[in-house]
Amino acid sequence: xxxxxxxxxxxxxxxxxxxxxxxxxxxxxxxxxxxxxxxxxxxxxxxxxxxxxxxxxxxxxxxxxxxxxxxxxxxxxxxxxxxxxxxxxxxxxxxxxxxxxxxxxxxxxx
Amino acid sequence: xxxxxxxxxxxxxxxxxxxxxxxxxxxxxxxxxxxxxxxxxxxxxxxxxxxxxxxxxxxxxxxxxxxxxxxxxxxxxxxxxxxxxxxxxxxxxxxxxxxxxxxxxxxxxxxxxxxx
Numbered sequence: 001x002x003x004x005x006x007x008x009x010x011x012x013x014x015x016x017x018x019x020x021x022x023x024x025x026x027x028x029x030x031x032x033x034x035x036x037x038x039x040x041x042x043x044x045x046x047x048x049x050x051x052x053x054x055x056x057x058x059x060x061x062x063x064x065x066x067x068x069x070x071x072x073x074x075x076x077x078x079x080x081x082x083x084x085x086x087x088x089x090x091x092x093x094x095x096x097x098x099x100x101x102x103x104x105x106x107x108x109x110x
Numbered sequence: 111x112x113x114x115x116x117x118x119x120x121x122x123x124x125x126x127x128x129x130x131x132x133x134x135x136x137x138x139x140x141x142x143x144x145x146x147x148x149x150x151x152x153x154x155x156x157x158x159x160x161x162x163x164x165x166x167x168x169x170x171x172x173x174x175x176x177x178x179x180x181x182x183x184x185x186x187x188x189x190x191x192x193x194x195x196x197x198x199x200x201x202x203x204x205x206x207x208x209x210x211x212x213x214x215x216x217x218x219x220x221x222x223x224x225x226x
Contacts, residue, residue, distance in 0.1 A: 034214075043114075043201050043217030044153070087153075100153035 004088045009105040012082075018075040020104050022088030025069040031092045033064060035073045036100070037084040044087065044100070047073065078108045112136075114204050114218035122224045128190040131221045133202035135183050142185050143215060144177055145201040153201075159185065160207060192225045199223070 005023045012018040024033060034049040048055055048062045050071070055062040061074040075082055087103040115134040123129055135142055143158040157167040162179040170177070174193070179185045189196055199222050203215040 038153075041220075043203070043220055044215075045217065046214040049214070099155070102152055 003099075004090060004101055006086070006088055006101065006104045008102065009107070011107050011109055012075075012078045014080060014108055014110050015077055018073075018078040018082065018106055018108070020073040020075075020086050020088075020106065021070065022073070023070045024088070024090050027068050027090050028092070031090045033062065033068075033071050034089050034091060035060070035062065036087045036089070037082075038087070038103070039081075039084040047086075078106075080108050080110065082106065083108045114202060114216055116200075116202055116218040116221050118221060119219065120222045120224075122226065123192055124226050125193055126191045127225075128188065129192045129196075129223060129225075131187040131200050131202075131223070133185045133187070133218060135185070135204040136216055137183070138206070139204040139216075140182065140207045141205045141213070142179060143203040143205075144185070144187050145203065145217075146198045147201065147220075148198045156187070189223075192223075194225045197223055197225050 032049050032051050035047040036044040037047055038044045048057055048060050050062045050064055052064055052068055062071060064071045083106060085103040085105050087100045089100055114136055117132045121129060141160050144156040145153055146156055147153045154169055156169045157177045158165055159179050162182055175189055177187045199220045201217050201220045203217040205213040205215045
């Protein structure tokens with residue numbers, strides 16, 4: 001069962017790119033990397049996911065290393081509203097082990 | 111779409127009382143998840159359903175907890191009897207059909223439960 005490790009907290013200046021790392025060194029071939037975030041007092045919100053290729057959507061980009069042992073979520077132009085806890089999780093094709101770790105608390109500073 | 115709807119948003123009860131939390135899925139979704147979040151343990155998956163059938167309830171803490179889907183769009187999570195250690199925020203989430211890793215979940219706003 002793959003587990004993830006993330007830094008507990010990070011700061012980012014408003015308007016700059018926020019790069020949030022995640023280590024998943026025990027990930028197996030059929031496991032996807034997912035990112036969610038949770039803004040204070042709200043339910044988690046889906047951001048992006050990927051298997052091995054880099055992905056981009058309107059919210060963020062996901063860069064997965066070639067060996068798939070780590071990934072980086074990039075918020076290209078962070079705003080104050082991006083202040084939240086960001087969770088990196090891995091999940092297999094059977095939907096098992098959907099476990100949220102403690103995540104990274106991102107603070108976007110004015 | 112109104113999104114996932116949970117009720118009540120806040121619940122305060124006394125130890126030993128029965129508590130029922132409710133969740134309405136997004137229209138057209140067929141999979142439903144219940145999570146619990148505490149400061150100590152973070153966000154934990156309790157149980158999930160596909161097409162009203164419980165698929166994985168390994169996260170349900172003990173027999174005091176039970177979850178049902180009486181119909182395709184609605185679910186309840188019941189705690190009987192409640193204990194102070196059950197105090198947490200309970201989230202439900204839905205997705206189209208959870209058959210693998212390519213389905214994203216949409217979370218409700220949560221129910222904050224306090225057991226005195």
